[in-house]
Amino acid sequence: MSRALIYNSKALAHLGSNDQAIKSALEGLDIAKSNNQIDNIDKAYLNLSDIYTKTKDFEKAHSYLEKHSKISDSILVIERANISPTTQTDYTQAYNAAKFKDLQDQVKKQESDSNLAKITTILSIALITILSLLTLALYKNNNIRLKSNNMLQEKNDDLIEAMKRAELASKTKANFLSTVTHELRTPLYAVTGLTNMLLEEEPSEKQIPHLKSLKFSGDYLLTFINDILQINKIEANKVELDPxxxxxxxxxxxxxxxxxxxxxxxxxxxxxxxxxxxxxxxxxxxxxxxxxxxxxxxxxxxxxxxxxxxxxxxxxxxxxxxxxxxxxxxxxxxxxxxxxxxxxxxxxxxxxxxxxxxxxxxxxxxxxxxxxxxxxxxxxxxxxxxxxxxxxxxxxxxxxAPETVKIVKEDYSKNISKLDISNIKILIVEDNKINQMITKKILNKMNLQCDIVDNGEAAVEKVKENSYNIVLMDIHMPGISGLEATKIIRTFDKELTIFALTAVTLEDKMHEFDEAGFDDIISKPFKQEDFEKKLYEVLAASQNSTATF
Missing domain, CATH: 3.30.565.10 (Histidine kinase-like ATPase, C-terminal domain)
Structure with a gap:
């Protein structure tokens, strides 16, 4: 438990939760002290020193580093008794000390010897001492390097794990928003569409306040959903400027x-x-x-x-x-x-x-x-x-910039009525019965004729058997999806205009629509003028192309 709390403290420090990291390290330290776990006490002191250094509390950082150094030296003394290289070093030091004493005695006895003998003796002693110190330094350096490598490896593993968790959380969030958006926007399409129709069909005075309240509630829910999606786009840096x-x-x-x-x-x-x-x-x-x-x-x-x-x-x-x-x-x-x-x-x-x-x-x-x-x-x-x-x-x-062109808002519904639409055929692919009825009524009000199917397989067969100008394709349907149905249609008809009429609006899904072969996307619930504009552009382009021939 002590070691788990200390490692948890390291992970929290990497994630920036310094207060929680300190708390976890102190808990691990208390357990280690209660059970006289010297190794864990040493790890806790070093970890606390690193955290306080990161938070710029250098006084505490220095205090814990001193404690770490003292206990590390104690551990090192204990380890030397059991490690072969250390035993050899101790033996060498003892031997050198004895040798040094013998040489000192010889020097005293042979003070009358030549200066050359004295210099040789001193150099020998110095050489042995230097070799002893070098052996000890190399041993301690090896221990420190090994410990540092272990710490770096632990930190690297913790960082990789944190990055994986962050990536998984981001994907989970995107999938959740995609699912919730579709599930909410689909019924909202029915609520707002039916409300607008009822308001246009001369309701009684008693019904108007209720219908307006219903419209307000639908608009409020749609605004809330759009706000959540926009927050997600802003956080993901997916909002683009359109000057x-x-x-x-x-x-x-x-x-x-x-x-x-x-x-x-x-x-x-x-x-x-x-x-x-x-x-x-x-x-x-x-x-x-x-x-x-x-x-x-x-x-x-x-x-x-x-x-x-x-x-x-x-x-x-x-x-x-x-x-x-x-x-x-x-x-x-x-x-x-x-x-x-x-x-x-x-x-x-x-x-x-x-x-x-x-x-x-x-x-x-x-x-x-x-x-x-x-x-x-x-x-x-x-x-x-x-x-x-x-x-x-x-x-x-x-x-x-000086204003050079006055933009006049067009009534695309009237523009469509001016076109020759007698032979225009539109296919609605939608599994929701209420949404089928709403979309059909909108098209019929513009004097546009349409067929309706409720799944992807039927849509593919209808397109094979008939000549349509536009297909309004839902995405989520039983059987094959709208994406799969569109891919199949594109294998035998590259020219047909296919709109994705869908509640899915997340930008990270847009590449799937492009790859499937959709010409454009109409998000549900849509603004009627936007819907009419897209229809008009396709129908007008189709008639201009026919006129050229």
Missing amino acids: ILFNLKTKVENVCSALNNSALENNTKMHYEFQKDIPETFIGDNLKISQILINLIGNSIKFTKDGDIWVRVYSIENKGDDHILRFEIEDNGIGISKEKQDNMFESFSQGSIQINRKYGGTGLGLSIVKGLIEILKGKIYLKSELGKGTTFFFEIPLTY
């Missing part, structure tokens, strides 16, 4: 406008200030900036009732077209206590359990905000006082 030309002033105005109704429900007034003498158009990742603003402004709205929120944008530094812009989101809400401010940007962290219960939320928003700002090469900090409100500041670099 484009955009109007920053308009972008912030749109975010404030979209959140204004929520503020009004709390009887809170929003104020927006954009510095007059700075440009409005920049090159940057506007989607990530929007997400940061939505999280921070939404956070202020949640914790501010009967108050005010100020959103300010201004430049704090510029060199030519390169600007450092500061964004401020200030409120006069409940505020954050001093002791809670340091942990506000950690995952699943909120002011308190009572705040979580009263105001809701996952505690992931600020963690995502911090991660996104760091990806944008910016920084964030806050100023708050309990009961008087909170101000979040974040600064990011942006490059000015």
Whole structure:
């Protein structure tokens, strides 16, 4: 038990848990002392010296090192009595001492001899003494080297084992998120899809509040799942920048406008200030900036009732077209206590359990905000006082660029209706009956005809027997999966457009979709305009190709 605790202490020290490592080493030392285990006491002293050196507590490190040195010398004395090389060394030393005495006697008797004899005698004595000391030094050096090699080997083995555990934990986490994501997003596709359909089918006034509550709950769950996935992507460094030309002033105005109704429900007034003498158009990742603003402004709205929120944008530094812009989101809400401010940007962290219960939320928003700002090469900090409100500041670099093209949002549903879609055939491959019905209704509303099958084998046969323009392929199905079905289809049809209509969204799975032969991926539950855009692009390209012939 003593040795196990000491080795556990070494492993904890390698993993950075120094306090736990010290505790484990001391427990092992106590057991060793109680049972007079000299070897384990020596190992514990050396390990404690290493840990305190690592934590820069050099006084304790030196103290334990001295104890280690004393007990090591004691062990060495005991070992010399039982090891053949040591016995030989002791014999040599005893012999040399006797020889030295004899030579001294001879010197006294022969003082009248020549100086040459005296010099020869002294040199002989010196040579024997040096050889004795060299033998002892080599022996001790060999012991120290052997001990050092053993320690290095133990440390190396511990490090390799820790790396293996970390890699296994990472794979387990990714697989868990993949499974949970699919299991949650699939029923959410049904909830959000059916809710939107019912709201579009002129429900009674009594039903509308219930449907809106259902829609809110579905959207909340989807946001929570997406937040968890985004945290995972940020931690895995898989978030990529997508810089484009955009109007920053308009972008912030749109975010404030979209959140204004929520503020009004709390009887809170929003104020927006954009510095007059700075440009409005920049090159940057506007989607990530929007997400940061939505999280921070939404956070202020949640914790501010009967108050005010100020959103300010201004430049704090510029060199030519390169600007450092500061964004401020200030409120006069409940505020954050001093002791809670340091942990506000950690995952699943909120002011308190009572705040979580009263105001809701996952505690992931600020963690995502911090991660996104760091990806944008910016920084964030806050100023708050309990009961008087909170101000979040974040600064990011942006490059000015003149606006040359006005982007107009297209209605792809109307665009599809303008195409000749009379001969368009779409195959839905989906094992969930509710999801089949929802996808079919969405297509039928666009006057698109479709067939439905509920497994991969049937999908392969349908594609062989019919001429389809698009296949919407689910991934997880009984029998062969959507990936396997697509691989089979690609052996005899390379041109057919196949979309992966799936709840799997982790980036480390994307290469599997590419290898299987999918043209694109539509994540469930999807935004209808995104779905319509992908369909339109394929159908329009197909008609243009036909017109060329």
